[in-house]
Amino acid sequence: MNVAVIGGGGREHALVRKFSASDRVETVYAIPGNDAMCDVAEVISSISETDFEAIAEICTNNQVEWVVVGPEAPLSEGIADYLEARNIKVFGPRKEEAKIESSKAFTKNIMEKYDIPTAAYQTFTDYDAAYAYIESVGAPIVLKKDGLAAGKGVIVATDMDEALSGLDELMQDADNPIVIEEFLEGEEFSLMVLVNGSYTHAFEIVAQDHKRAFDNDEGPNTGGMGAYAPVVHIPESIRQEAVERIIEPMAKAMVEEGLDYFGVLYLGAIVTDNGVKTIEFNARFGDPEAQVLLSLMEDDLVDVLEDVDRKAPFTLTFSQGFKVGVMLASSGYPGDYTKGNPVDFDAVREKSFVSGLKRDGDEWVTSGGRVLLVTGEGQTMEAAIDSAYAHVEQVEFDEKVLFHRGDIGQHAINKQ
Template identity: 40%
Template sequence: MKVLVVGSGGREHALCRALARDPRVDALVCAPGNAGTAELAEPRPLDVADPDAVADLADKVGADLTVIGPEVPLVAGAADEVRARGLPVFGPSAAAARLEGSKAFAKGVMRAAGVPTAAARDHTEVEPALADLDEFGPPYVVKYDGLAAGKGVTVTEDREAAVAAVRASLRGPDDRVVLEEYLDGPEVSLFAIVTESGAVLPLLPAQDHKRVGDGDTGPNTGGMGAYTPLPWASHGLSAEIVATVIRPTVDEMARRGTPFTGLLYAGLALTTRGPRVVEFNVRFGDPEVQAILALLTTPLTDVLSGRRAPVWRSGAAISVVVAAPGYPAAPRLGDPIRGLAAAGALTGVDVLHAGTRRDADGQVVSSGGRVLSVTAIGSNLESARGSAYEAVSRISLAGAHYRTDIGDPSRMRHAADVHRADTAPGEDPTRPKKKE
């Protein structure tokens, strides 16, 4: 079969890598792709924000399956247009993609479905929003309602910074801002394939690292690294999240006449009151998917179609993002990248490209803020971590930076302590604890 992958980041390179290993797949197209995907798939130019252009390309190349990677085309309705041509596509409709396209909409769905999440209010005017800030109190959580490439969230103790975030979110007449209570506890990402019949197939839980600096310091980013599985998490965590979050959300969307199919991503905080949803995404998360797919042994097309449940190899996987100088505020682009072959030669390592292109001389150069996702597997997390950072050390990109604490054992010990304290024996983890 021929598969079209839409997108150009690390997520799409990870998807192409998994599809290239799928015995069902004999031809791959990635549009627009990057310097890494071009080694696995035929590149095609594409405006991913144009649903008609996506459908036209799927039709033109004769795609037996189109996998839409980023959120922008999904929210714009690209999956609807591909389906309207009678072509198979993996991704939700525009109506269902509002779970990511509007945080206020997602909160409404969660309230209706009884999904545990942070208390929140949304506003379209600055003054009422600012009046609400003090009611939620520090740490302040301010979210732009629409798409913001993973950087539309401000979490701060500084009220002035929170006020600035509110004002920045409400610059236009159609803008909306969401204020939330702060959720404590380690964060977890759980992806679930939702089939057309409504079946839910959870993937391995992973932990992302959003802040740019070690120790979760600095501004939010699209993600600086991830690992899976979570050795500190309880055995029944995935089943609990499916039962209390994924399944009720899927059922509520069906009740509303906008059934969800594709990938539903729940970003959660494991709070002292149990798991709480931080956000929904409607596509594979980056960089979590790089680590997750590295452990998948089931052919990816079988998993995406719901023909087979995913089966995982033993061990662990980790992905470390190498970012351009100045990321996330103002990344410098166009710098040459060296050492890719030396890094990729390490056993168990895949150097997945995110923001790369080839220049006129054929050299790989940076073209985005997150440049590479260096992904490694190992018999355990310590082994995978060692391989990933050894690979990173072989790569040369002027001014590049990366976190050194992805999968750090001391961070996991802290997460384990918090997670064990989440729920007392026999307690319902979905119900808030009573105040003393």
């Protein structure tokens, strides 16, 4: 069969590789893809991820049986609705269901209605009301932009100065609501769940992302500076609690609300003194968690999608050992940064997933904020960390134009 992957980042690079490894897949179409996918897919860079008409034409003309959507933007704009209306099968939620990510207020309201554990919150469209609320509850406190923000629309304010400056930043657009939440203390983790209506299959292992830009979880929030899996210091009982108290009730709640979710549901959760609570939901695979988890998954992804489509029971198999991914990012990210800086990663290309690189003649140059996830593996967490950073050392770049965290996975060592 033929498969299409929508998107052009590292998550999509991982999806393309996974599909290309399937004996059941003849051709993978990456739309728009990136230059690093050319060895495993037919890259159609001339079509954007939101040009639904052109995507539909490509899929129809090439007898594509599955379209898998990576990023949140085309999902929130209705790519699944558009393609399904043309009898093209899509793994990814429709526009209304994708509001689980595109509107934090929408999702919080469902969780409140169905008593799904999450942080206490208030939604604001009025600056003065939000200001007064922050002054009344104090810090630490969490401020979230209601719409999509590529993982950067969250401010965890540890004091009042940060909270009020964050309010100024997030409410520059008066038409965009913000959600203000209580700050939750505890251990965070990411759980990927395959959903078809009330049917759910949660991944058998969890991952941990590193959101902050710099070591020791300092600096601004980003789209993710690294990830690792499995997280063995979070016991199976916690994963199961998340499934029973959050995932299954949320799937049933969406059905009750007249929604029909089909795709990946990303749960960002936190282990508190009062049990597991929801930090966020996303309507797609996490990035960079997907790169790590799909590398560990031994199953054929086509078989998995078809099992979910049929609502059939199955078990995912993950390879033994640990996987660690370290993100190289452009200096200045998540703020302003320059593009066009050369990077040589040929020595570790098979261990890397490209987010923001493109070909320029005979060399690779940067084209985004997050540039390259370099991975390593090992039978112990220590070995996987050492492997990942050894591979980072093999990437050639000017240290003035790229940076990375030096402590990805170290938290797992500290928790042993």
